[in-house]
Amino acid sequence: MQFNQESLRQEVNRFRSSFQDEALDTAEKSLTLEKRGPVAIIWFDQHQEKANKLSTPNMLRLFELFVEIEKDKKLGALVILSKKPSIFIAGADIAEIQKMAAGEATVEDLMKLQSVFTYLERLSIPSIAAINGACMGGGTELTLACDYRIATDAPETKMALPEVMLGVLPGWGGTQRMPRLIGLESALDLILTGRNVDGKKAKKMGLVDKVVPKELLETRALEWAAELAKSPRKAKKEGHASLLSRVPGGKWMIFDQARKGVMSKTKGHYPAPLKIIEVLKKTYGGDLDAGLKVEAQAFTDLVRSPECKSLIGVFYLQERVKKDKGSATGIAKEVHSAGVLGAGVMGGGIAQLFAAKNVRVRMKDINWDAIAKGFQAAQKIFYKQVQRKKMRKNEFDNAMARIEGSTSYAGFKGLDLVVEAVVENIDVKKAVFGELEKNTKPDAILATNTSSLSVGLIATGTTDPTRVVGMHFFNPVDKMPLVEVIRGKETSEDAVATVFQFSKKLGKTPIVVQDGPGFVVNRILAPYLNEAGFLLSEGVPPRKIDDVIAGFGMPMGPCTLLDEVGLDVGVKVAKILYTAFGDRMKAPNIMEKAGQGNRYGKKTGKGIYLYPGGEQKNDPELFARLGVKENASAVPDDKIVKRCIYAMINEAARCVEDKLVRDVADIDIGMIFGTGFPPFRGGLLRYADSLGAEAIVGDLEVLQRMYGERFAPAPYLQQLAVSGKKFYEK
Numbered sequence: 001m002q003f004n005q006e007s008l009r010q011e012v013n014r015f016r017s018s019f020q021d022e023a024l025d026t027a028e029k030s031l032t033l034e035k036r037g038p039v040a041i042i043w044f045d046q047h048q049e050k051a052n053k054l055s056t057p058n059m060l061r062l063f064e065l066f067v068e069i070e071k072d073k074k075l076g077a078l079v080i081l082s083k084k085p086s087i088f089i090a091g092a093d094i095a096e097i098q099k100m101a102a103g104e105a106t107v108e109d110l111m112k113l114q115s116v117f118t119y120l121e122r123l124s125i126p127s128i129a130a131i132n133g134a135c136m137g138g139g140t141e142l143t144l145a146c147d148y149r150i151a152t153d154a155p156e157t158k159m160a161l162p163e164v165m166l167g168v169l170p171g172w173g174g175t176q177r178m179p180r181l182i183g184l185e186s187a188l189d190l191i192l193t194g195r196n197v198d199g200k201k202a203k204k205m206g207l208v209d210k211v212v213p214k215e216l217l218e219t220r221a222l223e224w225a226a227e228l229a230k231s232p233r234k235a236k237k238e239g240h241a242s243l244l245s246r247v248p249g250g251k252w253m254i255f256d257q258a259r260k261g262v263m264s265k266t267k268g269h270y271p272a273p274l275k276i277i278e279v280l281k282k283t284y285g286g287d288l289d290a291g292l293k294v295e296a297q298a299f300t301d302l303v304r305s306p307e308c309k310s311l312i313g314v315f316y317l318q319e320r321v322k323k324d325k326g327s328a329t330g331i332a333k334e335v336h337s338a339g340v341l342g343a344g345v346m347g348g349g350i351a352q353l354f355a356a357k358n359v360r361v362r363m364k365d366i367n368w369d370a371i372a373k374g375f376q377a378a379q380k381i382f383y384k385q386v387q388r389k390k391m392r393k394n395e396f397d398n399a400m401a402r403i404e405g406s407t408s409y410a411g412f413k414g415l416d417l418v419v420e421a422v423v424e425n426i427d428v429k430k431a432v433f434g435e436l437e438k439n440t441k442p443d444a445i446l447a448t449n450t451s452s453l454s455v456g457l458i459a460t461g462t463t464d465p466t467r468v469v470g471m472h473f474f475n476p477v478d479k480m481p482l483v484e485v486i487r488g489k490e491t492s493e494d495a496v497a498t499v500f501q502f503s504k505k506l507g508k509t510p511i512v513v514q515d516g517p518g519f520v521v522n523r524i525l526a527p528y529l530n531e532a533g534f535l536l537s538e539g540v541p542p543r544k545i546d547d548v549i550a551g552f553g554m555p556m557g558p559c560t561l562l563d564e565v566g567l568d569v570g571v572k573v574a575k576i577l578y579t580a581f582g583d584r585m586k587a588p589n590i591m592e593k594a595g596q597g598n599r600y601g602k603k604t605g606k607g608i609y610l611y612p613g614g615e616q617k618n619d620p621e622l623f624a625r626l627g628v629k630e631n632a633s634a635v636p637d638d639k640i641v642k643r644c645i646y647a648m649i650n651e652a653a654r655c656v657e658d659k660l661v662r663d664v665a666d667i668d669i670g671m672i673f674g675t676g677f678p679p680f681r682g683g684l685l686r687y688a689d690s691l692g693a694e695a696i697v698g699d700l701e702v703l704q705r706m707y708g709e710r711f712a713p714a715p716y717l718q719q720l721a722v723s724g725k726k727f728y729e730k
């Protein structure tokens, strides 16, 4: 199964005949060999691309170079370097993983590629990976097969094995070599979370041997290689085993802990982390070749799983956002300084985010008490980072110094962008936009964080509505990745492009949405939350509703979400949507009733649940208070899922029909990054596609007969059902 020189030749020929010559030619251009005295240097510089990727042609090319190096007896050491400014190797070629997911994966093929790294590991001369920039997945696996690793302390240097995020595991020896190098516990942590470590952290955990400034990387690596080349024999690698993994039964404790951690985080929805633990259980401490075989088999099983397909889909959704500019014609302006109007829950969070991303921000509210609260909110978030050692004290001070507070518009004339986050009241917002127009420069962008009011209507408070755009953050701002960029009727393309690209700079995931009640995410969420209310009024306990929906994969059930958002806010938004869309959006009376007596949810200590000391508890008097007879078996679990989730799919179909988004993918991005819709299901509409429109329409018709018109299938969904088409198929 392994490569040798003869099998390489055959493989290259097979490759040449089944693919284009071009791919191998590109690999030849991308990976070159330089000989400097006794030191061989493999330079990686992916031809005509920004990132180095380990595609199959590149792997074959690497093997070819290893063979050439091995043959040249004058060479005494090898250094692998990248010519890209901030990327060592970005990982495997995702397009190839996607092909494997579509059924092209064989254990044999994978083992051949594994053997490229085994060949590197067993070269007779020592090898050094010299790492600057992103070193991901297959890139890290390549470095693990080298004898030594030297990395830079530059902020762009990040090492990780993120395969788990795509629903697979490191398949080129990562599960085998990582634990040998850094010990079982640390390796499990890296492989199960996919998290990255910088050069210094990598050195601390033994993942790299040396850390140097970026400018010295090449020199130091070559000096080191020249030194190693003097020695006639390559030193034997030393492994690492933690104390716990060496005590009898210790490693089983580690596996047990890891499994418990995975189950509590993923509820078993993701097969990859469980498989990773299984592979390590079977192979840790054993023979490398046998371990590689187990790894290859496990990778092949995982890559064919539906979860992997979904996660690859989500990866491409994110790539799409990266390439998206938000507008085909708009020109984004740089935002150096910004203002935030209203220092409440959202304003404080937005100011913190701006300051965290190096943007100077002025926060204005109507009184100093409110401003103090905004400062406190920002301080609290930064301080948590200090406690977690993600921020130094001086960085904390600098970040806080980027936020200024004021009760007047002093200083607003110099700002590039202002985000309004005052109370959700159209008259107040219109008045505030009128003031903003007078107190900012004419080309400053004026954004609103409204969650339900029309951006176009708010803009009527100004004389130049082209400057007004929606920038809808989700709560809590520091944690929720989504920003809905709302294009009002008159909003200029430049304003859309500016807010879209600025959102990306802030590290957020933006989607462009047309102006309309609830925009996209809250509009789709509303019937889902309403349905939870209807279930409550039928006596279904909130805990049951929440457990069933969490079992489907949502990060929290709808009753918990209502308590988090606040029943007062939920009812208010529901009323706006009811006014806009009529009966299908009518919230059940029980929602208002549940919130009576200041029982708004978590913020008031009681809502659908109770929150003594902040911890969620069932309320034994809930149903008596609501005047409903509790009936845990009133609705079977699968019906709870269908009622809640299909309500969202149906509304999403209406959003597509109303052309609220430029592409259906935006709805999936919105629901994943705005509500936590389970990525392993690929997104709301990908999930709908996996069920098929015909089946959904059939079920909706049954629900319509049982529960009324709110379940009437959307015309667009019906069209898909009739034509046999999918959302993701035009």
Ligand SMILES: NC(=O)c1ccc[n+]([C@@H]2O[C@H](COP(=O)([O-])OP(=O)(O)OC[C@H]3O[C@@H](n4cnc5c(N)ncnc54)[C@H](O)[C@@H]3O)[C@@H](O)[C@H]2O)c1
Pocket (backbone or CB within 6 Å): 341, 342, 343, 344, 345, 346, 347, 364, 365, 366, 367, 370, 420, 421, 422, 423, 424, 425, 428, 432, 449, 450, 451, 452, 472, 473, 474, 475, 565
């Ligand atoms: N809270 C959420 O979950 C959430 C999520 C997304 C969007 N939003 C939207 O964000 C906006 C703010 O919501 P919030 O929850 O932060 O409200 P909040 O009540 O916490 O804060 C509003 C702040 O605006 C201030 N304010 C009122 N009038 C003002 C004026 N004329 N000039 C300056 N400041 C003024 C108030 O003093 C208060 O500090 C609303 O439009 C809301 O719909 C809220």
